[in-house]
Amino acid sequence: MSNRxxxxxxxxxxxxxxxxxxxxxxxxxxxxxxxxFFTFEGLNLIHKQGMHTLPMPEGxxxxxxxxxxxxxxxxxxxxxxxxxxxxKFIACxxxxxxxxxxxxxxxxxxxxxxxxxxxxFAKDAAPALTF
Amino acid sequence: MIKADVRLDAKGLxxxxxxxxxxxxxNNLVDGQILEVQATDKGSKADxxxxxxxxxxxxxxxxxxxxxxxxxxxxxxxDTVVEKIHEQIISIEEMEKGIGNGALILDVREEAEYAFGHxxxxxxxxxxxxxxxxxxxxxxxxxxxxxRTGKRSDLAAQKLAKAGxxxxxxxxxxxxxxxxxxxxxx
Numbered sequence: 001m002s003n004r005x006x007x008x009x010x011x012x013x014x015x016x017x018x019x020x021x022x023x024x025x026x027x028x029x030x031x032x033x034x035x036x037f038f039t040f041e042g043l044n045l046i047h048k049q050g051m052h053t054l055p056m057p058e059g060x061x062x063x064x065x066x067x068x069x070x071x072x073x074x075x076x077x078x079x080x081x082x083x084x085x086x087x088k089f090i091a092c093x094x095x096x097x098x099x100x101x102x103x104x105x106x107x108x109x110x111x112x113x114x115x116x117x118x119x120x121f122a123k124d125a126a127p128a129l130t131f
Numbered sequence: 132m133i134k135a136d137v138r139l140d141a142k143g144l145x146x147x148x149x150x151x152x153x154x155x156x157x158n159n160l161v162d163g164q165i166l167e168v169q170a171t172d173k174g175s176k177a178d179x180x181x182x183x184x185x186x187x188x189x190x191x192x193x194x195x196x197x198x199x200x201x202x203x204x205x206x207x208x209x210d211t212v213v214e215k216i217h218e219q220i221i222s223i224e225e226m227e228k229g230i231g232n233g234a235l236i237l238d239v240r241e242e243a244e245y246a247f248g249h250x251x252x253x254x255x256x257x258x259x260x261x262x263x264x265x266x267x268x269x270x271x272x273x274x275x276x277x278x279r280t281g282k283r284s285d286l287a288a289q290k291l292a293k294a295g296x297x298x299x300x301x302x303x304x305x306x307x308x309x310x311x312x313x314x315x316x317x
Contacts, residue, residue, distance in 0.1 A: 026147040026178075029154035030185045072145045081151060 004033045006122035008130040012041030014054040014067075014075070019131045020045060021078035028085035035125075036082075037118035039092035042131075043099070046089055046106045051075050083109055090118055133194070133203060133317065134242040135167035136160060142171045142199060149175045150182050153204070157188065160206045163258075163283075165191070165243050168202040175200055189279070192247035194317050203243040215281060217288035221300045223308055226275045234273035239287040240306070244279065248306075248313035258283045261290055270296055277302040 005027040009020045020036060028034045044050040054075060056064060073081070083089070089110040096102065096112065103112050111117070122128050139156045141149040149170045160166055168179065176193060179202045183190035191203035221229070230236065236253040238245050245255040256264050258278070268274060274296065278284040281303045288301040 022147050026150050029147065029151045030182055070145050071143050073148060085151070085154075 002124055002126035003031070004035070004121070004125035006118070006125035006128040007034070007036045008118070008128075009036055009038045009042035009045055010040050011131060012044035012050075012054065013057050015057055015060070016042070016131050017045045017051070017054050017075045017078075018072070021075065021082055023129060024087045025078060025082050025085060028082065028087050033088075034082075034086070035088040035090060035118070035121040037090045037092065037122075039095050043091060043095055043101065043106075045075070046079060046091065046110060047101075048105060048107060051079060051107070079107055083107070088121070090121070133167070133201070133246050134165070135203065136164035138167045138169065140169050141175075142169050144170070145172050146174050146178065148172075150178055153179065153182065154186075157204070157206055162206055162208050163241075164206050165241050166204045166206065167243075168200075168204065170200045170202065171198060173200075175202065179204070189244075191243050192317075203247065205241060205244065213282055213285075215285045215301065215303070217285050217292065217299070217301045219288070219300045220303050221275060223302065223304075223310075226277075226300075226302050227311070229273060229275060232273070234275055235268070236302075237268070237274050237276045237287070238278070238306075239276060239283050240278050244306075246316045248315055250277070250306075250309065251312065251314045253277070258287055261287055265291070265294055268296070270298070273298045273300065275300050275302050277305055279306050281305045 007020055007024055024034050024036055038046055091106055091110050091112050093112050093114050137160055139152055141152045149172050153168050156166055180190045183204055187207060189205040189207050191205055194201045236250055238249050238253040238255050239258045241257050276284040276288045284301045288299045291299045
């Protein structure tokens with residue numbers, strides 16, 4: 001059985017962030033080797049400033065209260081935790097170029113690479129997930 | 132309150148935090164120790180057994196009190212199969228016959244494991260307490276030593292044999308193959 005979980009994060013709202021980081025941290029805590037490829041809007045999830053102000057999906061703003069009540073950790077907390085558990089973050093070079101971003105715009109400890117970097121990691125992964 | 136080596140407070144935390152905290156806490160336990168995880172996340176009822184199964188620890192059970200879930204896990208990182216040394220062994224079936232003839236079942240698993248399900252009438256002395264509680268046992272009685280898989284009971288049987296007990300039998304494989312009723316003491 002594969003011990004790898006590969007995740008593609010390609011969307012940038014708060015729900016997407018929770019889906020990505022909850023699965024990533026839970027997998028890492030279960031002794032899986034986890035890699036997340038951040039591309040297009042998904043880059044917001046590890047952007048130093050952006051990750052603090054991720055928007056709710058349109059029309060779901062009322063759920064903010066539910067988040068506070070359920071005491072879910074903040075996204076920056078989950079980012080820290082994921083990295084501490086050894087989750088590998090790969091930012092998509094091509095999208096960064098398009099958006100005019102550099103490695104310094106993101107949290108420390110990430111890798112920057114192209115699609116092949118991720119595919120190489122993902123080739124032995126089961127499951128591979130896209131959010 | 133059930134005895135635990137380490138207690139983890141994960142109350143008020145939502146998924147995936149109870150799992151992440153459990154994983155971290157488990158790193159600090161030694162093999163065979165019991166971790167109690169206190170959680171209010173209802174998802175932990177499904178998640179902690181699944182996590183234990185996935186990483187290879189033993190999930191013992193959960194008790195609920197005043198809205199708090201108390202989960203019990205036992206660390207099992209050393210899965211090496213150790214050769215059983217104590218020569219007198221009996222099967223579960225033979226053990227059942229012997230109970231009627233006045234034999235004692237000695238359950239050497241941890242208190243939490245015993246609490247979540249044991250054979251009715253079995254006496255609990257966790258492996259770690261055996262040396263100091265040996266005087267509670269009778270040398271003239273047949274003693275059937277049982278644990279989960281036969282590893283701890285083998286060690287316990289050896290210990291008793293060294294102390295002069297001759298009517299000591301290791302029950303193999305152990306509670307994992309017990310099909311009868313389980314008595315709970317929680």
